[in-house]
Amino acid sequence: MIDARIRSMFPPAGDVADRVDSHWQLLLVVGSVVWLVVVTAMLVAVLRRRRAEREERDDDVPGDEPGRGHLVVAFLGGVAPALIILGIMADSVLTLRDTGAATDASRAPVVVEVDGRQFWWEVRYPDHDVETANEIHIPTGQDVRIELTSDDVIHSFWVPQLAGKVDLVPGRTNVLTLHADEPGTYWGRCAEYCGLQHAWMRFVVVAHDAPEYAGWLEAQARPARSPDRVDDGDDQPGGDETGGDDGPGAGPDTEVAAGREIFMSSSCVYCHTIAGTEARGTLGPDLTHLASRQAIGAGVLPNDRESLARWITEPQDVKPGNAMPGTELDDDELDALITYLESLE
Numbered sequence: 557m558i559d560a561r562i563r564s565m566f567p568p569a570g571d572v573a574d575r576v577d578s579h580w581q582l583l584l585v586v587g588s589v590v591w592l593v594v595v596t597a598m599l600v601a602v603l604r605r606r607r608a609e610r611e612e613r614d615d616d617v618p619g620d621e622p623g624r625g626h627l628v629v630a631f632l633g634g635v636a637p638a639l640i641i642l643g644i645m646a647d648s649v650l651t652l653r654d655t656g657a658a659t660d661a662s663r664a665p666v667v668v669e670v671d672g673r674q675f676w677w678e679v680r681y682p683d684h685d686v687e688t689a690n691e692i693h694i695p696t697g698q699d700v701r702i703e704l705t706s707d708d709v710i711h712s713f714w715v716p717q718l719a720g721k722v723d724l725v726p727g728r729t730n731v732l733t734l735h736a737d738e739p740g741t742y743w744g745r746c747a748e749y750c751g752l753q754h755a756w757m758r759f760v761v762v763a764h765d766a767p768e769y770a771g772w773l774e775a776q777a778r779p780a781r782s783p784d785r786v787d788d789g790d791d792q793p794g795g796d797e798t799g800g801d802d803g804p805g806a807g808p809d810t811e812v813a814a815g816r817e818i819f820m821s822s823s824c825v826y827c828h829t830i831a832g833t834e835a836r837g838t839l840g841p842d843l844t845h846l847a848s849r850q851a852i853g854a855g856v857l858p859n860d861r862e863s864l865a866r867w868i869t870e871p872q873d874v875k876p877g878n879a880m881p882g883t884e885l886d887d888d889e890l891d892a893l894i895t896y897l898e899s900l901e
């Protein structure tokens with residue numbers, strides 16, 4: 557599902573991307589015109605030279621008188637390039653100003669912190685106490701201020717259809733504005749070589765209209781659902797919940813509970829957080845709402861049972877060099893663990 561997507565800056569899908577696109581169009585047009593003029597001038601020069609040589613041979617008359625050509629050379633070779641380069645520079649500076657950091661944080665109502673890791677993306681919504689990974693949800697029609705940091709090496713954040721690239725540099729915070737006009741899913745990736753799995757450091761930006769975005773934020777801010785909590789007072793947001801799980805003790809819940817037990821008693825807890833449980837690790841992605849995500853391993857596998865099983869048992873085969881060690885479990889344990897992970901919506 558992931559490889560089939562075309563990653564291209566066309567068509568641009570928001571204000572910032574539009575500005576980059578118009579700068580690109582300018583470069584294309586100016587570059588094409590310059591190329592045409594240069595090639596034409598070259599051809600004319602060659603042809604004239606040949607004709608002059610022929611005429612010289614025929615009637616022994618010297619060719620063009622020198623002098624007039626110098627003006628043409630001075631203009632085409634000096635003045636015109638200088639004007640063109642100055643013009644392009646001016647538009648580059650204006651493009652940078654328009655697309656770059658909305659350094660004034662108040663201009664962007666939505667703030668998302670993105671931390672580059674080898675080889676995945678930690679995503680935090682500081683105003684909402686939400687943390688996720690490899691998936692950035694934004695509202696449409698608004699400037700979103702992305703604050704980019706890195707704890708290990710230099711990465712680069714790139715969502716071709718929404719904005720230009722900005723590096724994540726250890727020790728500093730860089731800022732980028734994202735703006736999506738229409739709801740949709742936009743692919744992003746790391747654009748700076750950062751190690752063995754640089755190519756599999758991918759993410760998606762999902763743009764929602766305002767109510768849907770609010771709903772997503774609210775769902776992500778809740779602690780993980782767990783079999784322990786089925787009973788206690790989790791039923792006030794029941795408005796949009798379909799009446800699926802009615803009552804404790806049902807079969808699936810038992811397996812979820814067993815899987816939860818396996819998670820909490822294995823090494824998983826040292827690296828992963830699941831809000832509302834004792835799992836508080838920070839080395840790997842927060843798994844509180846893992847089941848709501850499209851992919852795992854920063855885009856390397858779709859998020860389904862089979863892929864989760866591969867990822868848990870042989871992550872180094874799937875994505876060599878990533879930080880996750882394999883976990884040895886028998887089939888029943890693995891099944892229960894995956895059922896638990898799939899309950900984390």
Ligand code: CUA
Binds near residue numbers: 672675750755
């Ligand atoms: Cu991170 Cu390339």
